[in-house]
Amino acid sequence: MxxxxxxxxxxxxxxxxxxxxxxxxxxxxxxxxxxxxxxxxxxxxxxxxxxxxxxxxxxxxxxxxxxxxxxxxxxxxxxxxxxxxxxxxxxxxxxxxxxxxxxxxxxxxxxxxxxxxxxxxLTSVGITAYNLLLVKLQLRAEQTVLVQGASGGVGSMLVQLAKARGSHVIGVASATNAAYVRQLGVDQFISTAALPTTPQTADIVINAVNGGREQTAGLAHVAKNGRYVSLMPFSIATSVPTLVFQPEKQFRDRPALAYLLNLYAQHRLQxxxxxxxxxxxxxxxxxxxxxxxxxxxxxxxxxx
Ligand SMILES: NC(=O)c1ccc[n+]([C@@H]2O[C@H](COP(=O)([O-])OP(=O)(O)OC[C@H]3O[C@@H](n4cnc5c(N)ncnc54)[C@H](OP(=O)(O)O)[C@@H]3O)[C@@H](O)[C@H]2O)c1
Incomplete structure (x- = not known):
């Protein structure tokens, strides 16, 4: 073949x-x-x-x-x-x-x-978002999530899965992608350029920027008792609790894929x-x- x-x-x-x-x-x-x-x-x-x-x-x-x-x-x-x-x-x-x-x-x-x-x-990006938000972090509706790289593959999934959970979601991406990120359902959009001067904080800040750029900017937005999650290796010294989250072999693909396709069928995932x-x-x-x-x-x- x-x-x-x-x-x-x-x-x-x-x-x-x-x-x-x-x-x-x-x-x-x-x-x-x-x-x-x-x-x-x-x-x-x-x-x-x-x-x-x-x-x-x-x-x-x-x-x-x-x-x-x-x-x-x-x-x-x-x-x-x-x-x-x-x-x-x-x-x-x-x-x-x-x-x-x-x-x-x-x-x-x-x-x-x-x-x-x-x-x-849907598979890789969706399985990553599902396992991070719903399995690892056990995201709750009362939590606020800030997603850096919200316009990306993983970021788009994080935004929509967090919204499906009922959380308050802030999406951060380039200004040119504002309309796209807004129609994913974010409660607030912040451009990457404006993030350093925006005081908004979140319980969970997730860096889903391609290559893990903009780490320092994201760290500053973690609320007290909050957590910073990076999808790429992370080496900045900080007192903020951090988590580096990368795909693992033990990821539960089957429930993740069923969940994703179900949300898609309900027109709640794109x-x-x-x-x-x-x-x-x-x-x-x-x-x-x-x-x-x-x-x-x-x-x-x-x-x-
Ligand atoms: N794909 C997966 O399943 C997976 C799983 C685990 C980890 N990761 C890692 O997570 C990160 C995001 O993955 P992804 O698949 O979501 O990536 P992606 O869709 O290519 O990119 C995510 C976002 O990064 C931003 N970005 C900033 N600087 C960029 C640059 N120089 N080139 C391209 N994009 C740039 C873009 O947003 P703006 O244009 O709006 O700024 C883009 O929408 C990657 O580092 C990846 O290795 C991915």
Whole structure:
């Protein structure tokens, strides 16, 4: 089968077509015929070779965590899905391919008539937001949450999941993204430029800015007894309680995906498409080039 990967680290140009064997179907997995996948900043970091120490992988490396497709075969112990079901799935790697095998605990059935473009990118960002807000922090309605990077993939999910919980939500992003962040449902919008001079504080301040920029600005807005959460490594000395939150293998994907799709079906969750590219090497290269640029809000996706 065809996949898109690389045999050396570098720019988007390192992507090539790689022919691999169809993934093996184990008893608790399903084989998915991929309709498309979404990109995340991690994919570009992997391609640049930034994870060579913490996650050494043999070449060729085929990235990809967020996938949508149709189940083509099911393992002997899988009883909750059928061949023909359309699902979104969460992988550790390998979604840039024609087929992928995933555990039945890493997928969720997409309701009929759902546009696949609209849900393909929900998995990584949604699972991160779900596990942070609802599992780790056990967010309560009476809490105020300030999200830096509210226009981003993770930030958009954080805003909407916190609103669904009933919390008061302040969104911080570039002024050009004010309208987008406001229509996600924030109670207040603050531009990144205005944050340092805005006195507003929050019980939980979450930095979801790409690359973890603007850490110092966010720290100043943590209320007494509050907490600062960063999605990227954090090394600023502070008396404020901090948490570095990064995806973990023990994340509970299944309840997260069910929760996300349910909110989507209720029209309470959206994740727009920033740009859509063809399921070709050139499409993947162009998608990765855009991934590393400041792009308009939403996911970059590659669809058949
Ligand atoms: N995607 C995931 O599932 C995941 C999981 C765990 C951790 N993370 C980490 O969390 C961070 C956010 O991830 P994401 O997927 O939400 O990223 P994203 O959508 O690409 O970016 C989030 C926001 O960062 C802001 N930004 C500020 N400076 C930027 C720059 N130079 N280039 C691009 N964006 C910039 C942008 O907001 P404005 O334009 O409005 O300023 C953008 O909307 C990343 O560092 C990522 O590695 C991501």
């Amino acid at each position: 065809q996949s898109f990967g690389f045999n050396r680290f570098g720019t988007a140009a390192v992507f090539e077509s790689i022919i691999q064997p169809t993934p093996e179907l184990t008893p608790r997995r399903v084989l998915i015929k991929v309709a498309g996948f979404a990109l995340n900043p991690y994919d570009a970091a992997l391609r640049r070779g930034e994870h060579v120490q913490d996650r050494p992988l043999p070449f060729p490396i085929v990235p990809g965590t967020d996938v949508v497709g149709t189940i083509a075969a099911i393992g002997a112990q899988v009883t909750d899905y059928q061949v023909g079901d359309v699902v979104i799935g969460h992988s550790y790697l390998g979604a840039y391919a024609e087929k992928i095998a995933l555990s039945h605990n890493k997928i969720a059935k997409v309701p009929a008539d759902t546009p696949l473009d609209a849900v393909v990118g 994740l727009p498409v920033a740009a859509k590219f063809a399921f070709t090497v050139a499409g993947v290269q162009a998608a990765h080039t855009l991934l590393e640029q400041r792009h308009r809000p939403g996911k970059i996706i590659v669809m058949k």
